[in-house]
Amino acid sequence: MHTATSFPRPSVFARLAHRTAFVAALLLPLVVHADAIDGQRQQFRQAYLTARQGGDAWRTQATGLESYPIYPYLEAAALTHDLRQLDAGRVQSYLDRYPDLIPASDLRRDFLLELARRQDWNTFAAMYRPGLGDALTCDALLGRLSRGEKLDFQKDLSDLWSKPSLPAACNGVLIAAHDQGLLTNERLWARIQAAADAGQPNSIGLMAGWLPPSDGAEANAMAQALRDPGSAASAAASWPVTPRYQQAAATAVQRLARRQSGQADAAWQTLQPRFAFTEQQRGAVLNALALYHATDFDEQALERLAALPPGAQSDGTREWRVRVALSRQDWSAALAALDALGTTQKQDGEWRYYRARTLEALNRHDEAQSIWRTLAQEPTFFGFLSADRIGTSYAICPSRMATDTAREDALLNLPGLRRAFELYAVGMQKEGRREWTQALAGSDTQTLRLAADLAYRNGWYDRAVFGLSSGDALRLYEQRFPLASQDGVVTQSQQAGIEPAWAYGIIRAESAWMSDARSGADARGLMQLLPGTASIVAGKNGLPWAGGESLYDGPTNIQLGTRYLAQMAARYNGAPWLASAAYNAGPNKLDQWLGQRGSLPPDLFIASIPYKETREYVARVMAFSVIYDWRLNGSRVVSMETRITPIGTSYVLPTDGSAHKEVACPVEPAPAAAKPTTTPAPASTTPAPAAKPASAASAADLPASVKESGA
Secondary structure, X not given: OOOOOOOOOHHHHOOOHHHOHHHHHHHOOOOOOHHHHHHHHHHHHHHHHHHOOOOOOHHHHOOOOOOOOOOHHHHHHHHHHOHHHOOXXXXXXXXXXXXXXXXXXXXXXXXXXXXXXXXXHHHHHHHOOOOOOHHHHHHHXXXXXXXXXXXXXXXXHHHHHOOOOOOHHHHHHHHHHHHOOOOOHHHHHHHHHHHHHOOOOHHHHHHHOOOOHHHHHHHHHHHHHHHOHHHHHHHHHHOOOOHHHHHHHHHHHHHHHHHOHHHHHHHHHHHOOOOXXXXXXXXXXXXXXXXXHHHOOOOOHHHHHHHOOHHHOOHHHHHHHHHHHHHHOOHHHHHHHHHOOOHHHHOOHHHHHHHHHHHHHOOOHHHHHHHHHHHOOOOXXXXXXXXXXXXXXXXXXXXXXXXXXXXXXXXXXXXXHHHHHHHHHOOOHHXXXXXHHHHHOOOOHHHHHHHHHHHHHOOOHHHHHHHOOOHHHHHOHHHHOOOOHHHOHHHHHHHHOOOHHHHHHHXXXXXXXXXXXXXXXXXXXOOOEOHHHHHHHHHHHOOOOOOHHHHHOHHHHHHHHHHHHHHHHHXXXXXXXXXXXXXHHOHHHHHHHHHHHOOOOHHHHHHHOOOHHHHHHHHHHHHHHHHHHHHHHOOEEOOHHHHOOOOOOOOOOOOOOOOOEEEEOOXXXXXXXXXXXXXXXXXXXXXXXXXXXXXXXXXXXXXXXXXXXXX
């Protein structure tokens, strides 16, 4: 993972020569001739590499760049490298010259951490500003303590105390607060409870030592229940019968159920007679036991879920009651479970589809058809499945961005947005996204969408994907589903023997076109490949391998990612939907599920996938594949029914002679609100042209996810 002081790698800069034309055209009226801006960017890259080594040698290389929008990043890089040797005067000089810039904020934070390390509390106090994070808040308090000041709980500690976990820098503050007598038993227990609710056992240990021995033992029992629920559940049989031990015992059984539902059952049977559990505690335990027996598809799972008292039920247990019934193809039980869903749940496209599926199986055809007809108007996984069920075309209704030259010019004059585009152009995407967010903070919807379209037109695709994710902007398919043909998706997919639309769908779901994406598991780049996996794939296919950093290069990532997709597909008879599940959850886990429920029809098997992330991922990738098929090939696409082949049958790559599904906009969508940001496209469903290409960039943390199941 990368910190705020991480910088692009030299290898990335070496791959950026072809990017320089993208943003030059966009900024041309405001800056200089395209050839000149290209030269500035190359000069900046070289100077930046030098600045990262510290010192002032970069200044000679940056001569003439003083008016370049991202020039301040050079000095910040050099100062950051030299933090251990810096005096406050040099840092303050930079802060005075660039008070509102992101690198100035980063430099202030990093230098304050250095001052805290030096315990130079007087300089720290002079440079400190509130709002820089809990660690620096605590460092500021430590500085005051060093001057003999006393803490005031309400003024100094109440906000920190409400947080279930704190950085190590706060330990000294908490110790001082305890020594001052500010941490009463009542306050200690309030924070222990907050830590328990947040599942933070480590936060409990320090506080347990400040409680009376008997109370401390109770707190440690709760920490044990969170950290090692199996041992806690066993130990609970000999714990004293007090309300806090009782809470720890209930917590241990709940958490154990997630790991070993059978062991949790046995522990619950032992502990029920010992403790007088409250109704709420009993409900929480019964909920966990029923839910995790269901995700294991145990024999009695459906009966357990149906028998849960109303107070013990949750959206999760109600949902899994449906899934277990569907996995058994027990249609009467499935309908009863669907009827028991919450009001909001019933409106979800997934449950509307499975309700129709259940009604159809119960010979209530008219009711099923009515649901499918409505759902088929939605360009989602379940909408496409519904259209297949009733034999209608897929409903994709594209729109175009309305032009607004004046607002576009105003946007391009925003210094922060100009910095964002320049940072993107030189390969500093993470820094560019931060400038983007700051520059557009507080902007209205129309401005945000116009900015997203500008980014799209200049190859910065992830800004369009994330910026056009609600309301009528969902119909801006050209921007939301970019083709990025220069990265070779079509060519590499064809060489790998897979369908290009599927590869595009994987990219869109995995990284949302962030070529510098990096997950917590170290998956990297557009197709989120692990370096170890990529190395093996390269070796098997005789492809060059330059190490994990090369996965941030778009063409390299796609070349290896398409081969890995082909490898997964070959394992599952070419089926993209099963290969997608394996790509997300791992082939071993998928093989386990297939061994248990491999006789189910594809749509019911997807409903039974235990991992929520993988269920949604398969639906998302398959829906995106249909949309990309339309973007690539026009109004005749491979149907969803064809894409999710029955388990054990072979998927054959589509050809011109294959059966295809029509795509149409059956009804004109309702008009947007006043001053629309999109205009309806012509009734034709011919795909929009591809945009200008994008390129690779520096590593960054992967965004949470793009949780769409379709358009």
